[in-house]
Amino acid sequence: MTDASTSTPPRRMRLNFHVFGPLLAMVAVMVIGASLNLSFLSPENLTNVAARSAFIGIIAVGMTFVITAGGIDLSVGAMAAFVAGVMIMVMNALVPVMGAGVPLIMVGMATALLVGGAAGMLNGVLIAKVRIEAFIVTLGSMGIYRSLVTWLADGGTLSLDFTLRGVYRPVYYEGILGLSWPIIVFAIVAILGELAMRHTAYGRHCAAIGANEQVAVYSAVKVARVRMATYVVLGMLVGLATIMYVPRLGSASGNTGVLWELEAIAAVIIGGTVLKGGFGRVWGTVIGVLILSLIGNILNLASIVSPYLNGAIQGVIVILAVVLQRESKSAD
Amino acid sequence: MTVPILSAKEVSRSFGPIQVLFDVDFDLRPGEVHALIGENGAGKSTMMKILGGYLAPSGGSLWLDGAAVSFADHRQAEAAGVIMIHQEFNLALQLTVEQNIFLGRELMRGPFLDHAAMQAESRRQLEALNCPLDPRLRISDISVPNRQMVEIARAMGRNARVLIMDEPTAVLTGRETEILLDQIDRLRASGTAILYTSHKLDEIARIADRITVLRDGHLVTNASAADLTPDQMAEAMVGRELSDLFPAKREGQAETVLEVENLTVPGHVRGASFTLRRGEVLGFAGLVGAGRTELMEGVVGLRKTTGTVRIMGKTLAPGSVLAACKAGLVYLTEDRKDKGLLLGKSLRENLTLLALDRFTNIRIDTAAEDRALTQAISDFDIRAGDRGMNAGNLSGGNQQKLLLAKTMLAEPDIVIIDEPTRGIDIGTKQQIYQFIRQLADSGKSVIVVSSELPEVIGIATRVVVMGRGFIAGELEGNAITETAILRLAMGTQDQEAAPA
Numbered sequence: 001m002t003d004a005s006t007s008t009p010p011r012r013m014r015l016n017f018h019v020f021g022p023l024l025a026m027v028a029v030m031v032i033g034a035s036l037n038l039s040f041l042s043p044e045n046l047t048n049v050a051a052r053s054a055f056i057g058i059i060a061v062g063m064t065f066v067i068t069a070g071g072i073d074l075s076v077g078a079m080a081a082f083v084a085g086v087m088i089m090v091m092n093a094l095v096p097v098m099g100a101g102v103p104l105i106m107v108g109m110a111t112a113l114l115v116g117g118a119a120g121m122l123n124g125v126l127i128a129k130v131r132i133e134a135f136i137v138t139l140g141s142m143g144i145y146r147s148l149v150t151w152l153a154d155g156g157t158l159s160l161d162f163t164l165r166g167v168y169r170p171v172y173y174e175g176i177l178g179l180s181w182p183i184i185v186f187a188i189v190a191i192l193g194e195l196a197m198r199h200t201a202y203g204r205h206c207a208a209i210g211a212n213e214q215v216a217v218y219s220a221v222k223v224a225r226v227r228m229a230t231y232v233v234l235g236m237l238v239g240l241a242t243i244m245y246v247p248r249l250g251s252a253s254g255n256t257g258v259l260w261e262l263e264a265i266a267a268v269i270i271g272g273t274v275l276k277g278g279f280g281r282v283w284g285t286v287i288g289v290l291i292l293s294l295i296g297n298i299l300n301l302a303s304i305v306s307p308y309l310n311g312a313i314q315g316v317i318v319i320l321a322v323v324l325q326r327e328s329k330s331a332d
Numbered sequence: 333m334t335v336p337i338l339s340a341k342e343v344s345r346s347f348g349p350i351q352v353l354f355d356v357d358f359d360l361r362p363g364e365v366h367a368l369i370g371e372n373g374a375g376k377s378t379m380m381k382i383l384g385g386y387l388a389p390s391g392g393s394l395w396l397d398g399a400a401v402s403f404a405d406h407r408q409a410e411a412a413g414v415i416m417i418h419q420e421f422n423l424a425l426q427l428t429v430e431q432n433i434f435l436g437r438e439l440m441r442g443p444f445l446d447h448a449a450m451q452a453e454s455r456r457q458l459e460a461l462n463c464p465l466d467p468r469l470r471i472s473d474i475s476v477p478n479r480q481m482v483e484i485a486r487a488m489g490r491n492a493r494v495l496i497m498d499e500p501t502a503v504l505t506g507r508e509t510e511i512l513l514d515q516i517d518r519l520r521a522s523g524t525a526i527l528y529t530s531h532k533l534d535e536i537a538r539i540a541d542r543i544t545v546l547r548d549g550h551l552v553t554n555a556s557a558a559d560l561t562p563d564q565m566a567e568a569m570v571g572r573e574l575s576d577l578f579p580a581k582r583e584g585q586a587e588t589v590l591e592v593e594n595l596t597v598p599g600h601v602r603g604a605s606f607t608l609r610r611g612e613v614l615g616f617a618g619l620v621g622a623g624r625t626e627l628m629e630g631v632v633g634l635r636k637t638t639g640t641v642r643i644m645g646k647t648l649a650p651g652s653v654l655a656a657c658k659a660g661l662v663y664l665t666e667d668r669k670d671k672g673l674l675l676g677k678s679l680r681e682n683l684t685l686l687a688l689d690r691f692t693n694i695r696i697d698t699a700a701e702d703r704a705l706t707q708a709i710s711d712f713d714i715r716a717g718d719r720g721m722n723a724g725n726l727s728g729g730n731q732q733k734l735l736l737a738k739t740m741l742a743e744p745d746i747v748i749i750d751e752p753t754r755g756i757d758i759g760t761k762q763q764i765y766q767f768i769r770q771l772a773d774s775g776k777s778v779i780v781v782s783s784e785l786p787e788v789i790g791i792a793t794r795v796v797v798m799g800r801g802f803i804a805g806e807l808e809g810n811a812i813t814e815t816a817i818l819r820l821a822m823g824t825q826d827q828e829a830a831p832a
Contacts, residue, residue, distance in 0.1 A: 199695045201688045207677070208685055214671045218634065218663070219685045219738075220653040278676060 021324055022271050022287040025317075029294050036302035045297070047183065051172075053293035054182035055080075058241040060264040060285045061193040062234030067268050068197070068280030069230050070210035071127060071134040076238050077260035078145035079119050083242040084252035085149040087112045088158045100163040105171075108246075112239040119145065120235015124228035142261070150254035157253040165250045172247040182244040189237065193282040206230060210277025266314065267292055270321040291317065335398060336361045337525045338383060338414055338494050343392035345378050350717060352378050353549045355392065360494050360525035365516060367528045367536045367557070370546035371569050371757035373715070373727040376529055377498070379546065383527065384416030384496050385409025413493035417483045419502060419755070423471045430454040430467035433486045457485040461515050477508040484515065495519065496527040501535060502755045505620045505783060513539050531757055533562035547571055570759045577762055578790035579769040584612025589777050590661070590746050592631055595639035600626035603639075604803045606796050608746065608779060613772045615792025616781040617817045622798040624781045625666060628748050632656040632663040643746065657686065660745035664735055666754060666781070668728075672735045675724030679716060680705050682723045682734060687742040708737035713763060729760035736767060747771060748779040753787060765791055785814050797821050 033040040059076050066073050091108040098104045119141070126137045152158065160168065175181045197203035205226045208216045216223050246252070269275055270291060271284025292314055299307040339359035345352055353375045360366055360383070370376050381387040383394070385403030393400050396412055403409040406416065423432050430447075433454045439446040454467035463481040471479060480500055487495055497516075501509045509532075516526060516539055530536055536543065536557070543560055545553040545568040553560070553568045560568075590608035595601065601623040608614050616624050630637040633652045641648040649655045656662070665671040673682050684691050684701050691697050691704070708714060712733040716726060723734060732752070739747065752768065753761045768791060771778050782788050788795055795807045797820035805820040807813075 195695075201692045201696060204681065204685070204688060204696065208674060208681075211674045211676055212670070215674050215685075217653070218665050218671045220657045220742075221685070222654065278674075 022284050026287050026291050029291055033298040040301055049293045049297045051180045051182045053289045054186035055241040055245050056260060056263050057186045057289040058189050058237050060267040060289050061189050061282055062237035063264045064268050064273055064280045064282050064285045065206050065230045066234050067273050068210050068277055069206040069227055070277030073234055074138040074261050075142040075145055076264060077257040078142045079238045080242050080257035080260055081149040081252055082145040083112050083115045083239050084246050084256055085152045085158050086115050088160050088252055091164060092161050095161050100167055105168055109243050112242045113236050116235040116239025117232055120232045124231030128224040128227040153253050157251045160250040168247040190286045197280060197282045207278055266318045269318055272325055334361045339395045341393050343382055343389045346390045356551045358544055360527055362523045362525050363520055364541045365520055365526045365528050365539050367540035367543045369569060371759050374546040375549040376546055380496050380498055410490060413491055415487040415490055415492040416496040419498045421479050421483055423479055425472040428468050428470055429465055429482050432471055432482055433489055457489055461485055476503045494525045499529050501530055533565050537562050545569055566758050578765050581793050583793055584609035589644055591642040593640040595630055595637055597626045597630040597635050597637050601801050608777050610777055611772050611775050613778045613792050615788035615795040617788045617795055618798035618821050620783055623801045624798050625750055628663055628750060628781060632661055657742055662739050662742055662744040663748045664739050666750035668731050668735050673723045673731055676722055679723055683708055683738050686738055712737045729756045732756055746777045750781040752780060785817060
């Protein structure tokens with residue numbers, strides 16, 4: 001993460017907190033964690049935290065673009081559960097045909113990306129073309145996906161075929177160079193996202209639309225297309241996160257991915273992206289995700305505060321992050 | 333001489349290291365209209381905000397009724413009867429006229445709002461201003477000049493003794509301006525002290541009793557209005573003699589570059605046809621509401637239309653700004669704050685937004701963007717305190733120059749400029765007229781849409797006049813006069829609509 005901070009162009013002092021705030025907060029969290037429990041800083045613990053945050057993290061990167069362009073997506077948690085359900089059903093159904101091997105896993109992965117992309121497209125069309133408010137559309141689709149997966153599982157759990165689990169397991173539990181696949185995929189998504197946000201016309205257009213849609217229209221930006229793309233990409237990233245998530249438990253139910261959408265949105269906001277759009281930064285989102293996971297981890301390791309208060313502490317952090325960033329803004 | 337209600341003595345103000353106001357004296361007396369004029373960035377807004385309690389002075393003092401005061405904020409100033417009416421109105425669009433007039437000081441009957449009393453009082457206030465509006469209308473449904481009246485009614489309802497008016501006529505037509513000036517006469521007669529600003533100097537000559545001219549934050553002239561002609565005002569503002577405001581005209585070439593045929597913008601314009609030649613400056617005149625902006629937005633694909641637009645003989649795909657831009661046709665909006673610039677973004681990001689593909693090869697080349705900004709700053713004389721500043725912190729004239737630079741970066745052949753000098757000081761106006769002339773001389777074609785008749789007459793070699801939603805006629809050469817334009821603009825529809 002120090003890499004991200006040194007690559008920011010030099011700015012005047014007054015902007016510093018706005019820029020480095022999330023980074024400082026993460027350092028503070030780590031110092032607290034280390035002082036409470038020595039095993040906190042062990043590589044095993046940290047990689048475990050990173051791997052667990054990868055699902056939310058991958059989704060939150062996509063969410064950063066949606067929010068930067070002035071939108072919101074409440075449906076991602078339910079969408080993840082739905083994608084996982086469909087993916088498991090498709091793979092189970094194909095075991096007799098294809099056998100429980102790598103090709104079938106590939107088919108499952110393609111299914112996840114496709115279903116995620118299609119679900120995102122549905123949100124995108126309703127928001128960008130039919131022009132219904134994003135909050136309403138995704139509130140509706142959240143309910144739809146959530147109840148669809150419950151219905152598919154008939155109120156219970158959809159479990160992946162047992163032999164397939166064995167084949168699929170390494171995607172979550174193994175990796176290269178001591179890093180598990182979820183961490184690697186999360187890192188790649190984050191780096192590509194950061195590049196797209198900061199260095200491509202697409203990122204610039206997202207920010208322009210979020211800042212003032214009218215100006216974007218008058219500046220020949222294809223507003224509907226860019227906005228729709230933010231939801232499609234987010235849907236595909238939900239699919240990607242599901243691909244990483246399914247081998248961990250090997251099942252999906254109506255309770256899969258509950259509150260993921262709020263955790264993703266919280267991470268985006270902690271990272272310094274403006275909720276009403278116009279400005280976003282992906283590296284901030286990555287730090288936001290890590291801060292939220294580290295807090296949960298510390299509460300589990302240390303015994304001072306009950307882990308049941310995890311949500312309360314995360315809530316305080318989100319509000320604090322916005323307050324601090326606003327104060328540093330009004331100072332200039 | 334009467335005692336001033338509110339006066340500023342040797343007031344200064346700095347923003348960070350930059351001083352924008354230097355020891356300025358200014359006073360407002362009952363029953364007097366005191367005009368404050370100067371170029372954009374001369375310090376007028378800062379002075380008004382200090383008087384209205386929105387800003388504290390860095391040096392000097394304010395005096396109210398002969399005693400030194402310092403307003404903690406504008407609410408304190410308002411409590412003392414000093415009320416500022418902003419150029420961008422402070423009205424809640426979704427509330428009614430009555431709700432706005434009484435916002436924050438609602439009349440109560442017991443624990444409930446007294447709607448009847450507030451409505452009656454609003455009606456009375458508006459009638460006193462000769463503006464018989466229904467107080468139950470929403471602000472979003474009434475015209476801009478009527479909103480201006482609501483602002484004034486609201487100020488009067490708060491027992492304003494001092495009224496600070498920031499360019500109240502910038503968005504008004506000639507006739508609406510007359511009504512407003514009559515209202516100001518009435519307020520003056522009733523003893524209100526009025527601070528008035530405008531870039532329209534003939535208006536200043538008509539309404540002001542006294543005039544203070546600011547230049548670069550310094551007071552340069554304070555004189556009775558009777559002693560200054562508009563020319564002298566302009567010279568005092570600019571600090572040099574103004575040669576002719578408009579550059580010499582030159583005829584366009586024979587080649588037609590743009591043909592608009594039977595274009596209809598539903599609800600706004602029907603069956604408009606006109607042509608534009610290479611190297612020509614074509615003026616579009618008409619009353620506010622004639623549909624000029626809507627027609628131009630239709631031409632470039634910002635609105636749904638029927639009809640044909642041909643560029644160099646090729647039919648343009650309708651409804652796509654991008655297609656128009658690629659075909660070399662661009663439109664500069666009249667509404668630079670809401671549609672032209674991203675006020676919260678840097679100059680660089682604003683400059684390249686329209687032509688971003690020229691700077692992008694998967695990655696955006698920020699170094700090239702920076703070079704383009706340097707070029708634009710020198711080409712268009714954009715005066716920015718700091719290259720890293722946001723577009724919203726530029727003065728109006730410099731925002732307009734930035735918008736011009738942004739548009740020209742797309743290298744268009746045909747440029748439509750809507751209200752090129754709205755809310756801009758006279759020195760910058762002259763520069764913008766020069767730019768327009770240079771564009772035409774370099775073989776580009778320009779359409780200038782303007783509500784200021786002297787501007788259209790001064791800059792265009794041919795003028796299309798619009799009535800309500802149709803093209804009423806066309807004037808060329810010496811036939812372009814104010815009376816000819818007005819006659820066409822207000823002429824009876826039946827006679828003029830037929831040829832379109």
